[in-house]
Amino acid sequence: MEEEFLSHRHSNYIFIFLLAVCTLLLSARLSSYVRGLKDLLFYVVIPSPQSAARFIQSGQKLSENLTQIVKVHQENIELKKTLGRYAFLENEYYNLKRENTRLRSIAGLDIPGEKKPVIAQVIGREPSSWYQWIVINKGFKDGITIDAPVISVVNNVPVALGRISESGVNSSKVVLITNILSALPAMSRTTNEDGLMEGQNSGTLKLNYLSRNLSVSIGDEIVTSPLSYVFPSGVLVGKVEDIYQHKDEPYSYAIVKPAVNLNSLREVSVYIQVK
Amino acid sequence: MKRISGYLILFFAGLVIQFGWSQYLSYKGLSPNFLLIILIFIGMFRGSLTAQLLGFMWGLSWDVVSVDLFGSHALLLTAVGFLSGKLNRKWDEDKVVNQIIITFAASVAFWFGLFCLYFIFGQGEYKFRLNSIIFFQPFYNMLVAPAIFWLGERLLDIFDVRKEEEEY
Numbered sequence: 001m002e003e004e005f006l007s008h009r010h011s012n013y014i015f016i017f018l019l020a021v022c023t024l025l026l027s028a029r030l031s032s033y034v035r036g037l038k039d040l041l042f043y044v045v046i047p048s049p050q051s052a053a054r055f056i057q058s059g060q061k062l063s064e065n066l067t068q069i070v071k072v073h074q075e076n077i078e079l080k081k082t083l084g085r086y087a088f089l090e091n092e093y094y095n096l097k098r099e100n101t102r103l104r105s106i107a108g109l110d111i112p113g114e115k116k117p118v119i120a121q122v123i124g125r126e127p128s129s130w131y132q133w134i135v136i137n138k139g140f141k142d143g144i145t146i147d148a149p150v151i152s153v154v155n156n157v158p159v160a161l162g163r164i165s166e167s168g169v170n171s172s173k174v175v176l177i178t179n180i181l182s183a184l185p186a187m188s189r190t191t192n193e194d195g196l197m198e199g200q201n202s203g204t205l206k207l208n209y210l211s212r213n214l215s216v217s218i219g220d221e222i223v224t225s226p227l228s229y230v231f232p233s234g235v236l237v238g239k240v241e242d243i244y245q246h247k248d249e250p251y252s253y254a255i256v257k258p259a260v261n262l263n264s265l266r267e268v269s270v271y272i273q274v275k
Numbered sequence: 276m277k278r279i280s281g282y283l284i285l286f287f288a289g290l291v292i293q294f295g296w297s298q299y300l301s302y303k304g305l306s307p308n309f310l311l312i313i314l315i316f317i318g319m320f321r322g323s324l325t326a327q328l329l330g331f332m333w334g335l336s337w338d339v340v341s342v343d344l345f346g347s348h349a350l351l352l353t354a355v356g357f358l359s360g361k362l363n364r365k366w367d368e369d370k371v372v373n374q375i376i377i378t379f380a381a382s383v384a385f386w387f388g389l390f391c392l393y394f395i396f397g398q399g400e401y402k403f404r405l406n407s408i409i410f411f412q413p414f415y416n417m418l419v420a421p422a423i424f425w426l427g428e429r430l431l432d433i434f435d436v437r438k439e440e441e442e443y
Contacts (some may be wrong), residue, residue, distance in 0.1 A: 010324070011322070011323040011324045011327070011357075011360070014324065014327065014328070015323065015327050015353065015357045018327060018328075018331045018349075018353045019350065019353065019354070021331075021349075022331070022334075022346045022347075022349045022350035022353060023346070023350065024346075025338075025345055025346030025349065026344060026345070026346035026347060026350065026392065026396045027396070029344065029345040029346060029396075034345060038338070038339055038345060041335060041336065041339040042339045042340070045290060045336040045339050045340060046339075046340060051291075051295075055295075056295070056296065056299065
């Protein structure tokens, strides 16, 4: 009992002492001694919260990395499946190509030559003729010839961009499909109805010479026609935005929005003939 | 020696929780005052001496890292430690209601004490500024307290520290 009482007193004395120290610090907080003490304590105390914060941050990074690994793993599984499907399609493609070549030779038709893509960067574009042409950094040294088709890729889908009009040693000029000089045989993907896609020096194209019975409708995808001399058949050109029909004219026409984003052209593919 | 090492670990752990990790429990700048709650727990379970010494050290560290009146947190946390230690063996610290009441009262007293210290010692740019955190933090502390008490009791069990063995 006596021991307990003494411990209580002991505790009370320490409390009074600590209170006195605190009051002293409060009263003399601006003196150099107190500032020195504060600086000293700062170097003792501050590393622990900082280390804790770093620990938490590294933990967060670890969890982010783990999430990324899981995502990449899932993506890898998906891509492997896709690759397997493409391998099957590639095999099918070569079989059909061989069959096509054999049948064309039996029928006495010309056999189309092999084409390969050459990737080029867009290096020039004039603001005053934005929808007319671009300059790319590959020329005849790279095998690029006049009238070679130029294709861009949008969302992993090849889309028609233009054709080579001039070819220098290390650069070429591409006439865009939106150029008023450009005319490209195209057709509706759903109805196979042919028309002539004409550039208008603007952000839209005009699909002319459509029949009056309106087999093309708004939203239809327009692709290059087998009649095209420049482009391979079936390359996406754009989507029908509007259809116009005048009672005095024998044909109707459609306004098509190009699939390619002409404001963000960076890399393009030029398809050249393999010798 | 073992006991001193334990208190040193507790001291640094408190700093880490309060200044390093409490931000992850903050909502619009409002975060619980972990040091205050842990101090009440230690006071109620271990007595005045440990609680007031830890309160002084934590308060001094808080003063060092903050731009408030130097010595204010040290004084207030020392007082909280001492007074909560006085409740040792007098209140049933295992009761959640008691934990909530004492935490709320201590939180309000803490802010009121800070206001008084600023009123007495504050000069020039040292002025006590009222804000919403002052009003809401006691409630936040009150909600967090049972969890900290529960965790503290489990830790005491793990390290085989009995309530009865300690000083006053």
